[in-house]
Amino acid sequence: MQANPVDTFLQEADDSLAEIEATALSLIGFRAFHTIKGSGSMFGFDDVAAFTHHVETLLDQVREGTVRVSVELTNVILAAADQIKLLLQAAQGGSPVNAPSQEALLARVRQLSKPAREFVIVAEESPASEDHTPEDRIKVWNIHFRPDPSMLSRGGNPVLLFRDLRKLGECVIEGHADDLPALAEMQTDVC
Amino acid sequence: MNLKNDSNTGELKISGTLDIDAANSLREALLECLLLRPAVTPPVIEVDLSEVNGCDAAALQVLLAGRRDAAAAGKAFRVHASLAVTATAAALGFSIDQSRTGPEKERDDAG
Numbered sequence: 001m002q003a004n005p006v007d008t009f010l011q012e013a014d015d016s017l018a019e020i021e022a023t024a025l026s027l028i029g030f031r032a033f034h035t036i037k038g039s040g041s042m043f044g045f046d047d048v049a050a051f052t053h054h055v056e057t058l059l060d061q062v063r064e065g066t067v068r069v070s071v072e073l074t075n076v077i078l079a080a081a082d083q084i085k086l087l088l089q090a091a092q093g094g095s096p097v098n099a100p101s102q103e104a105l106l107a108r109v110r111q112l113s114k115p116a117r118e119f120v121i122v123a124e125e126s127p128a129s130e131d132h133t134p135e136d137r138i139k140v141w142n143i144h145f146r147p148d149p150s151m152l153s154r155g156g157n158p159v160l161l162f163r164d165l166r167k168l169g170e171c172v173i174e175g176h177a178d179d180l181p182a183l184a185e186m187q188t189d190v191c
Numbered sequence: 192m193n194l195k196n197d198s199n200t201g202e203l204k205i206s207g208t209l210d211i212d213a214a215n216s217l218r219e220a221l222l223e224c225l226l227l228r229p230a231v232t233p234p235v236i237e238v239d240l241s242e243v244n245g246c247d248a249a250a251l252q253v254l255l256a257g258r259r260d261a262a263a264a265g266k267a268f269r270v271h272a273s274l275a276v277t278a279t280a281a282a283l284g285f286s287i288d289q290s291r292t293g294p295e296k297e298r299d300d301a302g
Contacts, residue, residue, distance in 0.1 A: 186256055
């Protein structure tokens with residue numbers, strides 16, 4: 001069943017706007033959290049600095065592209081900002097923060113901030129051309145693959161990965177070597 | 192891996208397995224060809240990999256960096272690759288044999 005194209009557009013627009021919001025939030029947020037951590041630590045707000053550190057690490061991963069923006073990410077960032085307010089109030093003689101709820105929030109941060117994966121894949125469906133009916137349209141995916149630098153040293157093998165990928169259908173692979181360091185500086189177990 | 196580096200001709204002959212353990216030796220040998228013997232004439236680095244029976248991504252990236260650095264230093268970089276080497280290169284979307292650069296086939300895959 002074909003969905004109504006206008007509905008599809010509205011849904012996509014919604015998703016895109018959510019992504020813009022989350023991206024903007026994480027980019028601005030990184031600096032702000034970084035400042036709070038640094039200054040907090042300098043002036044003796046150790047609890048604030050320690051908590052903020054986790055959030056900053058997560059946002060750094062978002063900037064690097066190893067953690068994707070998501071609704072949960074947005075919610076966690078907002079909840080973290082609220083938590084920092086509570087920590088600051090507590091440090092100034094307010095009521096102490098609820099430890100279990102802070103721990104629960106940190107667990108969500110850690111959940112998002114999983115250990116680095118072996119690679120990052122961004123796949124997008126090529127836009128459908130208008131002169132093809134849905135029946136004869138071949139689905140084409142553009143897959144951007146960027147290995148984590150530690151992939152090789154951890155035993156990952158991109159050759160096998162791509163071999164499996166080829167089994168799924170016709171496949172054109174184009175390598176990019178532009179980011180390779182100079183031979184003199186290259187660490188050969190890093191990719 | 193077995194490595195023979197002829198300092199007079201700039202020819203590098205490698206046999207055996209080019210894997211992550213051998214990649215650094217390969218790197219050092221290529222560097223020697225590139226940097227330590229800049230006066231070798233003609234300015235060609237010949238890399239004979241015709242007897243290499245295995246090649247992984249770690250070794251391939253060294254070859255690719257070597258080819259690029261050689262070009263930057265104004266030297267030709269000729270690889271005579273075995274099937275093991277060309278297969279790995281092709282699997283990752285590169286072409287390593289001869290002095291060709293760029294993808295194996297020009298494909299219009301602009302979306």
